[in-house]
Amino acid sequence: MDILSLFVVVPILTIVGILFTKGLKGTRVVAAVGMGVQLLMAFNLLFRYFAERRAGNTAEMVFQKAYTWFPSFNIQYAIGVDGIAVAMILLTSIVVFAGIFSSWKTEDLPREFFISLILLASGVFGFFISIDLFTMFLFYELAVIPMYLLIGLWGSGNKEYSAMKLTLMLMGGSALLILGLLGLYFNSAPNGGELTFNILEIAKVSIPHNVQMFFFPFLFVGFGVLGALFPFHTWSPDGHASAPTAVSMLHAGVLMKLGGYGCFRVAMYLLPDAAQQMGWIFLILTTISIVYGAFGAIAQKDLKYINAYSSVSHCGMVIFALLMMNKTAMDGAILQMISHGLMTALFFALIGMIYGRTHTRNIYEMGGLMRIMPFIAVAYVIAGLASLGLPGLSGFVAEMTIFVGSFQHQDVFHRVCTILACSAIVVTAVYILRVVGILLFGPVRNKEFETLPDARWYEKISMVTLILAIVAIGVAPLWLSDMIRESLTPIVTKLTAAAIN
Amino acid sequence: MNLQSFLLMRHELVLIAITLIVLIAELATSDSRKSIIAPLALCLFAVHTIIGFLPMEYGSLFGGMFNSTPINGMVKNILNIGVLIVLLQAQKMFDSEINRGKVSEYFIVLFSTLIGMFYMVSAGDFLMFYIGLEIATIPLAALAAFNRGENKSAEAGIKLLLSSALSSGVLLYGLSMLYAANGSLFFDALIHGNYEITHLHTLALIFFFAGMAFKLSLVPFHLWAADVYEGAPVNVTSYLSVISKGAAAFIFTVVLYTVFHNYADKWQPMMYIIAILTMIVGNLFALRQNNLKRFLAFSSIAQAGFLLLGIISGTAMGMATVVYYILVYVFSNLAAFGVISIIEMHTGKTTISDLNGMYRTNPKLSLALMLALFSLAGIPPVAGFFGKFFLFTAAASVGTTANYILVLIALLNTIISLYYYLMPVKAMFINKNDSPIAYFKSDVYAKIGLAISLTGMVVVGFASPIFENILAACFGIVGL
Numbered sequence: 001m002d003i004l005s006l007f008v009v010v011p012i013l014t015i016v017g018i019l020f021t022k023g024l025k026g027t028r029v030v031a032a033v034g035m036g037v038q039l040l041m042a043f044n045l046l047f048r049y050f051a052e053r054r055a056g057n058t059a060e061m062v063f064q065k066a067y068t069w070f071p072s073f074n075i076q077y078a079i080g081v082d083g084i085a086v087a088m089i090l091l092t093s094i095v096v097f098a099g100i101f102s103s104w105k106t107e108d109l110p111r112e113f114f115i116s117l118i119l120l121a122s123g124v125f126g127f128f129i130s131i132d133l134f135t136m137f138l139f140y141e142l143a144v145i146p147m148y149l150l151i152g153l154w155g156s157g158n159k160e161y162s163a164m165k166l167t168l169m170l171m172g173g174s175a176l177l178i179l180g181l182l183g184l185y186f187n188s189a190p191n192g193g194e195l196t197f198n199i200l201e202i203a204k205v206s207i208p209h210n211v212q213m214f215f216f217p218f219l220f221v222g223f224g225v226l227g228a229l230f231p232f233h234t235w236s237p238d239g240h241a242s243a244p245t246a247v248s249m250l251h252a253g254v255l256m257k258l259g260g261y262g263c264f265r266v267a268m269y270l271l272p273d274a275a276q277q278m279g280w281i282f283l284i285l286t287t288i289s290i291v292y293g294a295f296g297a298i299a300q301k302d303l304k305y306i307n308a309y310s311s312v313s314h315c316g317m318v319i320f321a322l323l324m325m326n327k328t329a330m331d332g333a334i335l336q337m338i339s340h341g342l343m344t345a346l347f348f349a350l351i352g353m354i355y356g357r358t359h360t361r362n363i364y365e366m367g368g369l370m371r372i373m374p375f376i377a378v379a380y381v382i383a384g385l386a387s388l389g390l391p392g393l394s395g396f397v398a399e400m401t402i403f404v405g406s407f408q409h410q411d412v413f414h415r416v417c418t419i420l421a422c423s424a425i426v427v428t429a430v431y432i433l434r435v436v437g438i439l440l441f442g443p444v445r446n447k448e449f450e451t452l453p454d455a456r457w458y459e460k461i462s463m464v465t466l467i468l469a470i471v472a473i474g475v476a477p478l479w480l481s482d483m484i485r486e487s488l489t490p491i492v493t494k495l496t497a498a499a500i501n
Numbered sequence: 502m503n504l505q506s507f508l509l510m511r512h513e514l515v516l517i518a519i520t521l522i523v524l525i526a527e528l529a530t531s532d533s534r535k536s537i538i539a540p541l542a543l544c545l546f547a548v549h550t551i552i553g554f555l556p557m558e559y560g561s562l563f564g565g566m567f568n569s570t571p572i573n574g575m576v577k578n579i580l581n582i583g584v585l586i587v588l589l590q591a592q593k594m595f596d597s598e599i600n601r602g603k604v605s606e607y608f609i610v611l612f613s614t615l616i617g618m619f620y621m622v623s624a625g626d627f628l629m630f631y632i633g634l635e636i637a638t639i640p641l642a643a644l645a646a647f648n649r650g651e652n653k654s655a656e657a658g659i660k661l662l663l664s665s666a667l668s669s670g671v672l673l674y675g676l677s678m679l680y681a682a683n684g685s686l687f688f689d690a691l692i693h694g695n696y697e698i699t700h701l702h703t704l705a706l707i708f709f710f711a712g713m714a715f716k717l718s719l720v721p722f723h724l725w726a727a728d729v730y731e732g733a734p735v736n737v738t739s740y741l742s743v744i745s746k747g748a749a750a751f752i753f754t755v756v757l758y759t760v761f762h763n764y765a766d767k768w769q770p771m772m773y774i775i776a777i778l779t780m781i782v783g784n785l786f787a788l789r790q791n792n793l794k795r796f797l798a799f800s801s802i803a804q805a806g807f808l809l810l811g812i813i814s815g816t817a818m819g820m821a822t823v824v825y826y827i828l829v830y831v832f833s834n835l836a837a838f839g840v841i842s843i844i845e846m847h848t849g850k851t852t853i854s855d856l857n858g859m860y861r862t863n864p865k866l867s868l869a870l871m872l873a874l875f876s877l878a879g880i881p882p883v884a885g886f887f888g889k890f891f892l893f894t895a896a897a898s899v900g901t902t903a904n905y906i907l908v909l910i911a912l913l914n915t916i917i918s919l920y921y922y923l924m925p926v927k928a929m930f931i932n933k934n935d936s937p938i939a940y941f942k943s944d945v946y947a948k949i950g951l952a953i954s955l956t957g958m959v960v961v962g963f964a965s966p967i968f969e970n971i972l973a974a975c976f977g978i979v980g981l
Contacts, residue, residue, distance in 0.1 A: 069965050071965070134890075141886070149930055149931075152930065153931055164923065167919070171916055172913075175913060175916055176909075179908055179909050182894060183905065186897060
């Protein structure tokens with residue numbers, strides 16, 4: 001068994017293990033062990049990857065394996081990772097691990113809950129290791145569909161509506177994707193030869209210009225829906241607000257990154273000419289996402305909605321930076337994916353803990369939580385500071401890189417977009433500090449809250465894992481940043497070549 | 502021709518033998534021992550299914566009227582598996598007092614329709630094709646009216662009879678024009694004959710197309726389907742919507758690809774429009790259904806629309822995706838029908854809202870139904886995902902913008918279909934209910950049937966050799 005396939009096999013084995021357990025206690029232990037192993041494997045992969053690079057392996061993807069699956073369509077189970085994929089796998093395993101501990105007290109149908117959650121995770125892992133578009137898409141759908149049950153069954157509020165909306169919109173995105181993938185497939189051998197779904201193979205050929213222009217919007221919007229690109233973001237606030245804690249964490253933390261990842265790995269990398277020519281349309285849309293998301297977050301008073309809108313804004317930043325199409329900005333985009341993944345997961349975990357105690361998410365009904373539950377409150381402040389980009393935490397590294405990269409464009413259009421996006425940071429500070437002020441400081445508005453307990457041990461594991469990762473990236477970002485930069489080279493080279501044409 | 506060459510008709514001969522054995526068993530048993538007939542017929546059919554998989558010779562009989570080819574054999578095996586599952590699901594029906602007296606009728610009639618389908622699938626001549634088609638459809642009306650006592654069932658029988666008579670008339674009219682134009686009904690003569698395509702040929706194509714569209718319940722020839730599906734006993738409905746549809750879709754593809762191969766520029770635009778109409782209308786009507794059988798009826802209309810996407814390509818790949826999808830569809834739809842029939846027979850509940858909260862009382866059945874619906878909707882990891890993806894690939898392989906748009910429309914339709922396929926899932930898993938369907942034990946036959954369909958649904962998708970074998974068998978058909 002190769003090192004990458006294990007990332008899909010271990011979750012499946014965990015699911016099988018869960019089938020043999022009874023009740024919450026056994027189930028959560030099996031889930032935690034399985035995902036703990038997954039986390040260790042992710043670190044192992046990271047070190048193995050560094051070793052491989054240090055040994056002088058300059059291949060675009062390392063640890064490659066390919067097994068033919070459907071020979072007549074030339075569909076392969078082809079896997080391989082570069083630095084970006086490794087970083088995303090690491091992010092996913094951290095968030096899933098923390099998510100398991102955040103759902104430690106799932107009383108209702110615990111087995112089903114953990115199975116769906118881990119199924120979702122295995123879809124995400126599979127997506128990141130795939131370099132064959134067919135299997136990549138298969139894993140993508142596998143990651144989306146458990147959301148329906150996770151939100152519908154264990155969610156809160158208007159959950160049936162949100163679950164259906166989310167599922168249909170994401171599946172609508174994947175419908176556009178299928179068309180784009182078929183377009184890529186049937187144009188993957190313009191000079192004759194075998195058609196292929198393999199990303200690396202398709203990247204070698206130059207697809208005719210008109211074909212690129214036709215299929216690029218399908219692929220970009222298809223992935224963009226998952227990346228909360230305006231105006232296809234509307235599933236996100238409802239979905240996040242209704243989802244149970246761990247699902248919000250995974251969804252905002254990891255699943256939305258599938259969108260951004262697909263945007264550059266598939267749409268922009270394989271159709272670079274179209275990306276250069278049509279990028280401006282999506283740049284406008286994503287600038288709207290950033291600004292609109294930030295203002296949306298100001299207007300909300302439900303904690304989850306605030307964070308959901310802030311996710312729209314931050315994920316908009318990812319696509320924004322990708323569309324700048326230079327190495328620095330794209331590096332920032334990926335750092336932003338990781339940074340946002342960690343801090344939003346932390347946010348949702350904390351909101352889950354607060355809601356579990358106070359049974360309200362309305363910020364005006366709470367107050368003074370710093371005195372009642374200091375551990376949770378401090379963690380919330382850390383998450384908030386990371387979100388508004390305080391140096392020393394991961395958010396700063398990401399946003400700084402993005403804006404340095406974006407300003408490299410000299411023309412007015414890019415400048416205006418960059419300035420608008422930059423200004424959203426100020427708005428971010430407003431909504432974060434506003435929540436922190438109302439929620440954590442000031443008098444305790446509800447006397448019943450005085451006796452609420454602080455974080456339990458399992459909640460602390462969840463928080464500490466995420467905070468450690470945020471701080472680690474904030475303090476020592478270079479190893480990560482370098483790993484990503486190096487892996488971006490082939491993509492940026494293609495995009496630059498397309499710009500010259 | 503010698504006696505051995507009759508073995509080319511092995512599927513048909515064994516099935517005829519079984520039918521006769523059941524008939525004799527009916528005559529030879531006394532009234533008190535009639536209960537052995539159903540298990541007997543089931544066992545015999547299981548043996549027949551297994552025999553079908555033994556290696557066989559290929560060739561043609563009766564001067565080319567009957568062809569035995571690898572792909573025909575595969576389709577017959579697929580139909581056999583489907584019928585086996587239907588029979589397993591039907592066993593419980595014969596426990597009731599009212600049906601005890603007509604058990605053997607059920608099997609004899611059902612087997613004879615299957616014989617008809619086999620001859621239709623193997624036809625190398627329009628006469629054989631037509632005879633097969635009639636044997637396959639007329640007895641179906643009797644099956645649909647199996648619950649004689651119920652008005653709805655009787656209505657279903659009459660509706661099926663009248664509409665299939667009409668469609669046969671239309672079809673025959675088309676065939677007569679073809680005969681008038683070419684002087685032959687042999688597929689081979691029509692394929693290889695040197696003739697110019699006249700308006701008469703085109704007209705023949707249109708009538709043939711319309712006749713088959715009736716059988717496949719394509720829009721706008723679908724109006725009979727919902728009422729018949731709702732009125733007929735549930736396992737007859739599943740037989741109608743899966744087995745007879747599958748057989749008709751296959752021979753339709755074969756005839757279009759061989760006899761009408763030169764007319765592709767004529768039937769492809771027709772199919773383009775009909776496919777779009779069928780998907781959209783089927784889906785939009787399915788949205789509003791609460792009765793489970795009607796719901797699946799409309800969903801199966803839409804599914805036939807998806808099937809046309811594979812046919813439209815006109816390549817061996819397209820044909821393979823159609824046959825593969827039929828296989829996927831047999832397992833998925835029969836799994837869905839299986840759960841529904843179990844529920845109906847044990848509790849008498851027939852609507853989606855009756856399913857509310859069922860997961861908490863009957864988790865296994867709920868999971869089975871969920872997987873089946875996911876497969877119908879085309880969601881991984883079940884086989885429906887692969888089936889749909891390949892159909893779309895076949896349609897896109899033509900490479901024109903128009904075909905990409907067709908695929909896009911189909912994809913948007915899968916989203917609509919996903920909505921209604923999620924409705925029962927929502928009912929079972931999410932909706933709260935104070936008095937959900939109580940826990941019950943389903944009978945062992947139905948469980949075996951469900952197990953076969955679920956296993957099939959998973960295996961058919963991941964096991965690529967299945968698709969590759971079908972594709973290999975599709976090459977070499979005349980015209981490809």
